[in-house]
Amino acid sequence: MADSITGIGRRRAVAGVAGALLLGGCDRIEGSAAVKGALARAEGLTRRVQALVSPRGALAREYSEADISPEFRGNGTVNPDDEDYQDMAANGFADWRLEVGGLVERPLHLSLAELRALPSRAQITRHDCVEGWSCIGKWKGATLGPLLRQAGLRQEVRYIVFHCADPPEGGDPNTRYYESIDVAEAVHPQTILAYDMNDAPLTVRHGAPVRLRVERQLGYKMAKYVMRIEAVESFGGIGGGKGGFWEDRGYAWYAGI
């Protein structure tokens, strides 16, 4: 009797230790920076293969007016906690100026009226959030390609960085949202600086006065509250060095998947 009890006890103990080792081992593997680094190498493969099979100029599907979502979710920041931004918003963004700089021949400072006068495109597209949901909205904005040509990208430019007004919730209050895309994505015909949504000026909830639309990538790439556009050779020195606010927090820079 005593033997069988200790036997069961021993078996339980062994099972417990084995379980703890297994769970502990899982945690260690899952938490390892080396493992994460190895897993992240698939991102480059995904980006290259997707660029290969889905041509550079391929357009995201455009939908009809009837498909527009009655409820378009506002995600991330929906009202920037920034005094300068709130002042501009209170004034209808009359004082807002979009700065286009970095490695460009002719830096630009554009008011909202000037931006609205530039070549534009309207499109009804699907917005896919990294979380898994989708909403369809109609966007109108200045096509980024011609705007960048106007500024004159220097030879060495590889990425376009978007600096935003909002300090994202949960982050350091001095951190501002930012994002980056490569030049090929920036000059894609559907890549626009949207100032209208569903035939009305963009609301604060959705990124007023201007948000980026990159229709072949996920929502977090589509920076809201854009203040400044910077052409760079590398984004290594910006923010956490990974190319975007969420990228600095572990999300993939390439968000085509």
Place this chain on the structure above:
Amino acid sequence: MRIGIERARRAVIVHRHAAAVRVTHWVNVVCLVVLLMSGLQIFNAHPALYLGSASEFRHPVLAIGAENDANGQAHGITRLLDWRVDTTGVLGLSRDRAGRPWSNAFPPWATIPSWYSLAEGRLWHFFFAWVFVLNGLLWLGYSLASRHLWRDLVPGRRELGRIGATFREHLLLHFPKGDAARSYNVLQKLAYLAVVLIALPLMVLTGLTMSPRIDAGFPVLLTVLGGRQTARTIHFITAFALVGFVLVHVAMVVASGAWNNLRSMVTGRYAVEYRGRGDTGGEDG
């Protein structure tokens, strides 16, 4: 191929699975486990499913979440269309390893990583998706080149006529002996074919349909699969259909000789039992 005869047990050891099949099988096991668990992690970021192109947030097909009742007590609630089920403890509201309340759809023991991280779940999911696809292509290439697909998996017309009888034998846990045990029975063939030619490719296609860049290059995916949110729903349902397959598969492996089956998928060697002289198998169980 007859390798040897163990006279005492009247069992013939045959070479059942080719090395390519064994290796791809186990790589696939690892991939499917990681893909499922990291997939549940991703699902936890937005635990609701919809039909069509976009999400109609007020009318999900399936939604898992935590809700407070009239007394302020939290419950895990799973809603499937108009049904509402209290799933506290498993779905919507469970506990983490330290015993703290966990108000995500799937519990931490079911996800990779075991803490909440959409970013890391995606890292695991997409890495193993590549391994899974390459492994699957390897298997397909082998199966076509070696005729494994035709020889061992596609059932003949006579076998198809025996579906009902084979099904009854399975329910009674009567498995073929003798020569009949040398090849897959018709239910096995159909189940394996459905998995490798329908369910797994469907997982890949519905997964790809969730990629906005792939949608731009192959808009036909959106058309065929009924929109991105429908594709996401099919992805989820098919994942659980595969879980169902694995449960039945493992149960059958255990019921029809766990050791013999496992050995055959590791070393290739499989013992076929003969009951007596001249017995070529059948329903003598």
